Amino acid sequence: MSLLEISSTMLYTAFILYLIATGFFGATIKSKKQKRGISEKIGITLTIIGFIAQLVYFITRWMASGHAPVSNMFEFVTAFGMAMVLAFIILYFIYRLTVLGLFALPVAMIVIAYASMFPSDVAPLVPSLQSNWLGIHVTTVALSIGILSISFVAGLIYLIKFVDQSNRSKRTTWLEIILFTLFVFIGFSVISVIFNFIDYEAKFQYIDGTNEVETVYEMPAIVGPHDGTALTEDAMKPWFEAPGWMLGKDAGRKFNTLIWSFITGLVIYLLCRLIARKRIGAALQPLMKKVNLDLVDEISYRAVAIGFPLFTLGGLIFAAIWAQIAWDRFWGWDPKEVWALITWFFYAAFLHLRLSRGWHGEKSAWLSIVGFAIIMFNLVGVNLLLAGLHSYA
Amino acid sequence: MEKIKCECGHVNPLGTVLCEACGKPIEGNQHIDGNENKKLLNMRYEGSARRSKTYTSSFIDKIWTFFSSVKVGVWLIVIALIASALGTIYPQEQYIPAEAISRDPAVFYEATYGTTGKLYYQLGFHDLYGSWWYMILLALIGVSLVICSLDRFIPLYRALKKQRAKRHETFIRRQRYFSETEQVSEDEITKVKNRLRKQRYKISEENGHILAEKGRFSRWGPYVNHIGLIIILIAALLRQTPLLFLDEYVWVREGQQTVIPGTKGEYYIENKEFILEIYDESDGEIYKDALEMQGEAVAKNYQTNAIIYKKKEESVVGAEPELEVIKEAEIKMNNPLKFDGYTLYQAGYQLDEFDTMSFKVHQTDDTDKESLGTFTVDLTKPDQTYELDNGLRVQIDQYYPDYELDKGEPRSKTKFPRNPAFVFLIYPPEENKPEVSFVGIGRNIDPTNENQYKLGIADFSMRDVSGLTVRKDYTLPLFIIGAAIFMIGVIQGMYWQHRRVWIHPKGKNVLLAAHTNKNWHGLKQNIEKAITDTKINLVEDQQELEEEVKKKGGKS
Numbered sequence: 046m047s048l049l050e051i052s053s054t055m056l057y058t059a060f061i062l063y064l065i066a067t068g069f070f071g072a073t074i075k076s077k078k079q080k081r082g083i084s085e086k087i088g089i090t091l092t093i094i095g096f097i098a099q100l101v102y103f104i105t106r107w108m109a110s111g112h113a114p115v116s117n118m119f120e121f122v123t124a125f126g127m128a129m130v131l132a133f134i135i136l137y138f139i140y141r142l143t144v145l146g147l148f149a150l151p152v153a154m155i156v157i158a159y160a161s162m163f164p165s166d167v168a169p170l171v172p173s174l175q176s177n178w179l180g181i182h183v184t185t186v187a188l189s190i191g192i193l194s195i196s197f198v199a200g201l202i203y204l205i206k207f208v209d210q211s212n213r214s215k216r217t218t219w220l221e222i223i224l225f226t227l228f229v230f231i232g233f234s235v236i237s238v239i240f241n242f243i244d245y246e247a248k249f250q251y252i253d254g255t256n257e258v259e260t261v262y263e264m265p266a267i268v269g270p271h272d273g274t275a276l277t278e279d280a281m282k283p284w285f286e287a288p289g290w291m292l293g294k295d296a297g298r299k300f301n302t303l304i305w306s307f308i309t310g311l312v313i314y315l316l317c318r319l320i321a322r323k324r325i326g327a328a329l330q331p332l333m334k335k336v337n338l339d340l341v342d343e344i345s346y347r348a349v350a351i352g353f354p355l356f357t358l359g360g361l362i363f364a365a366i367w368a369q370i371a372w373d374r375f376w377g378w379d380p381k382e383v384w385a386l387i388t389w390f391f392y393a394a395f396l397h398l399r400l401s402r403g404w405h406g407e408k409s410a411w412l413s414i415v416g417f418a419i420i421m422f423n424l425v426g427v428n429l430l431l432a433g434l435h436s437y438a
Numbered sequence: 439m440e441k442i443k444c445e446c447g448h449v450n451p452l453g454t455v456l457c458e459a460c461g462k463p464i465e466g467n468q469h470i471d472g473n474e475n476k477k478l479l480n481m482r483y484e485g486s487a488r489r490s491k492t493y494t495s496s497f498i499d500k501i502w503t504f505f506s507s508v509k510v511g512v513w514l515i516v517i518a519l520i521a522s523a524l525g526t527i528y529p530q531e532q533y534i535p536a537e538a539i540s541r542d543p544a545v546f547y548e549a550t551y552g553t554t555g556k557l558y559y560q561l562g563f564h565d566l567y568g569s570w571w572y573m574i575l576l577a578l579i580g581v582s583l584v585i586c587s588l589d590r591f592i593p594l595y596r597a598l599k600k601q602r603a604k605r606h607e608t609f610i611r612r613q614r615y616f617s618e619t620e621q622v623s624e625d626e627i628t629k630v631k632n633r634l635r636k637q638r639y640k641i642s643e644e645n646g647h648i649l650a651e652k653g654r655f656s657r658w659g660p661y662v663n664h665i666g667l668i669i670i671l672i673a674a675l676l677r678q679t680p681l682l683f684l685d686e687y688v689w690v691r692e693g694q695q696t697v698i699p700g701t702k703g704e705y706y707i708e709n710k711e712f713i714l715e716i717y718d719e720s721d722g723e724i725y726k727d728a729l730e731m732q733g734e735a736v737a738k739n740y741q742t743n744a745i746i747y748k749k750k751e752e753s754v755v756g757a758e759p760e761l762e763v764i765k766e767a768e769i770k771m772n773n774p775l776k777f778d779g780y781t782l783y784q785a786g787y788q789l790d791e792f793d794t795m796s797f798k799v800h801q802t803d804d805t806d807k808e809s810l811g812t813f814t815v816d817l818t819k820p821d822q823t824y825e826l827d828n829g830l831r832v833q834i835d836q837y838y839p840d841y842e843l844d845k846g847e848p849r850s851k852t853k854f855p856r857n858p859a860f861v862f863l864i865y866p867p868e869e870n871k872p873e874v875s876f877v878g879i880g881r882n883i884d885p886t887n888e889n890q891y892k893l894g895i896a897d898f899s900m901r902d903v904s905g906l907t908v909r910k911d912y913t914l915p916l917f918i919i920g921a922a923i924f925m926i927g928v929i930q931g932m933y934w935q936h937r938r939v940w941i942h943p944k945g946k947n948v949l950l951a952a953h954t955n956k957n958w959h960g961l962k963q964n965i966e967k968a969i970t971d972t973k974i975n976l977v978e979d980q981q982e983l984e985e986e987v988k989k990k991g992g993k994s
């Protein structure tokens with residue numbers, strides 16, 4: 046087996062282990078006992094083994110490609126998922142809260158599945174990326190947003206327990222929207238696997254700037270590329286075209302994937318609601334009986350307290366150093382850079398609100414969710430909607 | 439100035455909420471920190487006297503109060519956040535793509551994005567981050583930062599310095615972590631004290647009252663990081679001045695030597711060779727799939743092999759300057775060249791520009807095209823006329839370095855010799871009336887069709903051109919210092935916490951109270967460890983968070 050094959054096998058292994066571990070964490074929720082049970086031990090052990098497997102993926106891929114495997118979107122997002130698991134493991138050993146695993150691992154899996162949407166071939170580095178600072182910058186960013194995501198997970202747990210589900214309110218609706226968004230990501234994984242399995246492919250040609258380019262759809266085209274023409278004969282005809290204001294690379298294909306994910310997510314969501322016969326938030330609430338709100342709030346804040354300095358270092362300072370060396374300027378107002386600055390502003394505001402205005406508990410939980418949304422926008426939205434330098438990402 | 443004397447004897451400044459020494463709430467000032475009708479005391483600034491809360495009448499007071507409000511600070515941050523986001527809706531001016539309809543922003547935005555694009559341009563959002571109001575926003579954040587920090591740091595520093603181990607009972611009872619235990623022996627108290635010391639708490643005692651404290655320095659974290667931010671803001675301001683910041687661009691052709699702009703003619707660069715490398719099979723099997731998918735060549739390296747010269751001091755004015763080599767280096771992307779405070783970056787390139795072109799003249803009706811003479815034109819510095827051996831004289835009437843036909847009119851697209859074309863005037867020997875001839879690549883036109891002589895391209899040479907940015911940035915160290923101070927400050931404030939435990943004997947009983955500025959969980963663990971197998975009760979969390987849940991129940 047080549048290094049690269051070992052690497053991808055290890056990534057699969059990690060994914061499966063996280064899945065199983067989630068099950069064991071789930072089992073701890075139901076148990077009446079206050080004491081730490083056997084399933085909790087198995088859960089955290091599997092998580093650690095899974096993390097080690099993913100570490101092996103990382104190292105072997107590094108060895109095979111000759112550069113830190115954080116140089117394209119597939120590698121970066123995978124590293125992000127890995128960082129999230131690491132952050133969970135660390136916070137688990139500080140706070141011993143199993144319900145964190147029940148939510149953190151699935152979110153990490155969603156992230157890793159999302160990574161698989163991007164081509165996973167080992168690509169050579171273009172000159173601007175040939176710098177050690179790239180690796181340092183991106184690894185630190187992945188680590189910091191991994192930790193910040195745990196703040197989101199804890200915030201979500203807080204809200205699921207806290208929000209009164211006895212009747213419908215603005216709060217229940219918003220919580221439901223957040224949960225639905227997670228279903229869209231699950232929908233994305235499911236539908237990708239399905240079309241991957243039946244090996245669907247349709248080619249299109251369109252104009253990107255002044256170049257004619259070809260794009261391969263791996264899902265039937267509901268939305269075609271802007272001003273595109275189909276190259277595959279018997280493929281489904283697009284119902285409409287991607288609007289011209291979507292500027293990202295390959296926007297049509299990504300938008301199409303988004304629509305498919307949305308539809309699949311909706312189907313799964315509706316099925317779940319049909320089975321539960323109540324809002325998903327309401328269905329999850331009983332799982333939170335043992336959860337101590339104060340502790341969850343503390344974890345959510347702690348994750349920001351650890352993640353914010355790291356983000357400053359990786360997302361702003363290391364990024365600036367690299368940009369200075371590669372592009373002769375340390376700051377260039379590129380959309381991805383600006384959104385890193387926005388993320389930073391946001392968490393600064395979060396800290397100030399918490400410190401001085403006493404935004405603890407519920408308000409802080411909502412904020413942690415907004416923070417995660419901003420991070421995800423920088424990961425997903427900026428690539429789809431905005432054109433920029435970080436086009437590798 | 440009026441002072442407030444506490445019953446413990448300490449004299450506090452006006453506006454104090456909790457006595458700096460013993461912590462007793464000072465009557466009449468409790469509204470300042472919102473302690474009225476509350477079980478717990480607001481400990482954020484130790485109840486110290488802040489200017490913004492004490493003096494509020496004069497105009498200056500009002501400004502001070504305004505900017506020292508964190509609420510205002512957060513609003514400024516949020517506004518900056520939203521403004522920054524607006525700037526990413528469409529590309530900023532400098533990112534208008536090279537292949538756009540027009541690179542003139544007045545045209546580009548409307549043509550590409552319609553009415554919203556036009557509006558975007560009219561509102562000045564195409565250069566949002568360089569706009570005056572964005573600058574003002576950042577400056578206001580700076581002002582707010584300074585005032586806010588001064589307002590709090592000084593009184594907080596005083597309060598923490600003046601604090602005593604012995605605290606007022608009210609202060610103890612109104613802490614978030616509190617417990618009371620009856621009938622506690624000296625030994626047990628000593629045990630707890632020693633265990634706290636073991637956990638690296640600093641112990642101070644006063645008449646049997648104990649204060650265990652650690653991590654006080656973390657309280658200065660925010661102020662340190664704000665100093666870092668101020669330095670960065672100042673650096674950003676200084677960068678606007680040309681004195682400290684130089685940004686130039688220079689094109690150098692292979693084999694050419696040219697003065698480096700921005701160096702007052704002191705330095706010269708020679709481009710020995712420009713190299714562009716592409717990934718191919720030799721780079722290994724592993725990239726095969728990715729390269730195939732890319733479908734086009736992927737660059738591996740851009741590099742200029744350059745020599746830097748410095749003008750010798752004693753060069754005579756007007757004469758060719760005497761140069762000495764000071765550096766010979768390979769300038770690559772991610773590997774800039776530094777010399778005497780300047781930095782050269784590999785920023786662009788132009789492949790295969792024409793260097794020279796040779797022409798041959800022959801009789802129009804000569805089928806063998808026997809040469810009557812040749813001449814060579816240096817395409818960056820063409821001569822006006824060329825005298826040939828047989829007495830022919832060729833004059834350049836028009837030169838288009840980068841020829842194209844624009845609506846039937848010939849013109850030059852750029853000033854670079856990428857597609858040179860000429861209108862030549864050929865003077866036969868001893869004649870004054872020239873023949874006109876148009877020659878370019880793949881073109882040879884005789885407008886009259888009566889020319890006796892014909893010109894043809896005999897040979898040409900090509901070369902690459904390197905684009906280099908020239909930078910000199912004296913503000914960089916300032917940015918680095920600012921960023922470093924900021925990092926030290928945030929880490930100091932975030933990764934450490936200021937924890938205090940008070941042991942307050944009261945007759946045979948013991949009151950235990952504790953406070954931390956963050957991470958209450960960790961503090962509780964410290965206390966648990968300290969009191970194991972003693973009689974002393976674990977502190978209770980008096981903050982009624984669970985209560986609040988019951989009260990509000992999340993109903994909207």
Ligand code: HEM
Pocket residue numbers: 390393396397400401482505506507508509510511512514515579580582583586587590657659660663664667928931932
């Ligand atoms: C982008 C700008 C800013 C950043 C990145 C920033 C960063 C920080 C950080 C990291 C902390 C520590 C928070 C904690 O320990 O949880 C802090 C605290 C603080 N900041 Fe800022 N800050 C900024 C702007 C401001 C402004 C404009 C003000 C003034 C209104 C301000 C006032 C404060 C105050 C009063 C504290 C708390 C000190 C304390 O209560 O101990 N900050 N800041």
